[in-house]
Amino acid sequence: MCFAADELACVRGGRLVFEALSFRLAPGDALVLRGPNGSGKSTLLRLLAGFLRPAAGILRWDDEPVAAASPEHRARLHFVGHADPVKPLLSVAENVRFASTVAGGAVALAQALRHFALDELATTPARFLSSGQKRRTTLARLLASPRPLWLLDEPGVGLDRANRDRLEQAIADHRAGGGICILATHGDVAVRDAYVLDFGS
Ligand SMILES: Nc1ncnc2c1ncn2[C@@H]1O[C@H](COP(=O)(O)OP(=O)(O)OP(=O)(O)O)[C@@H](O)[C@H]1O
Numbered sequence: 738m739c740f741a742a743d744e745l746a747c748v749r750g751g752r753l754v755f756e757a758l759s760f761r762l763a764p765g766d767a768l769v770l771r772g773p774n775g776s777g778k779s780t781l782l783r784l785l786a787g788f789l790r791p792a793a794g795i796l797r798w799d800d801e802p803v804a805a806a807s808p809e810h811r812a813r814l815h816f817v818g819h820a821d822p823v824k825p826l827l828s829v830a831e832n833v834r835f836a837s838t839v840a841g842g843a844v845a846l847a848q849a850l851r852h853f854a855l856d857e858l859a860t861t862p863a864r865f866l867s868s869g870q871k872r873r874t875t876l877a878r879l880l881a882s883p884r885p886l887w888l889l890d891e892p893g894v895g896l897d898r899a900n901r902d903r904l905e906q907a908i909a910d911h912r913a914g915g916g917i918c919i920l921a922t923h924g925d926v927a928v929r930d931a932y933v934l935d936f937g938s
Pocket residue numbers: 749750754772773774775776777778779780781
């Protein structure tokens with residue numbers, strides 16, 4: 738398994754956001770995106786998820802080209818953006834279960850809730866959650882449905898220290914299991930032995 742970008746460029750609103758961007762990631766690799774507000778981190782993550790088309794360059798999964806909006810690519814990744822996609826009328830457990838499509842999902846669900854210390858909130862409707870609790874519910878979805886590629890846009894926002902530790906552990910476990918993680922961060926989430934892409938100023 739490998740995920741690679743060759744000479745990617747992206748234009749948004751008529752402006753060149755980045756160009757000539759390349760990487761190649763193998764199982765267990767992590768790529769950290771750094772840079773100031775507006776430098777292009779979220780844009781790259783959206784492009785890698787297939788939500789945006791590159792102006793130039795190509796993405797490859799196992800050396801096969803990845804088309805934008807490809808259902809096959811969508812099925813191999815988790816994307817966590819700035820907004821928490823929790824459904825307010827569903828409980829925490831139902832929100833996490835909603836993301837779990839695999840057989841044996843009950844075990845994965847219980848582990849996902851436990852990892853983010855959500856057991857006691859499992860039956861709480863999501864509309865009653867604090868912002869950090871909503872974020873933990875979103876992150877638990879990563880664990881409830883294993884997928885090889887995680888694309889995380891500032892996943893630590895709203896988390897206290899203990900929960901940032903849980904997030905860092907989840908990323909480490911994902912990598913140890915052969916997953917790939919690409920995340921944007923302003924420095925609040927520590928990722929060991931990661932490649933770094935600095936979008937500069
Ligand atoms: N929907 C959009 N349409 C046009 N331009 C956009 C759109 N979203 C973002 N941009 C522009 O793309 C550039 C990169 O924005 P992006 O959101 O990728 O930055 P970022 O590095 O993730 O910033 P932040 O740290 O604030 O999240 C900025 O100039 C921004 O104005």
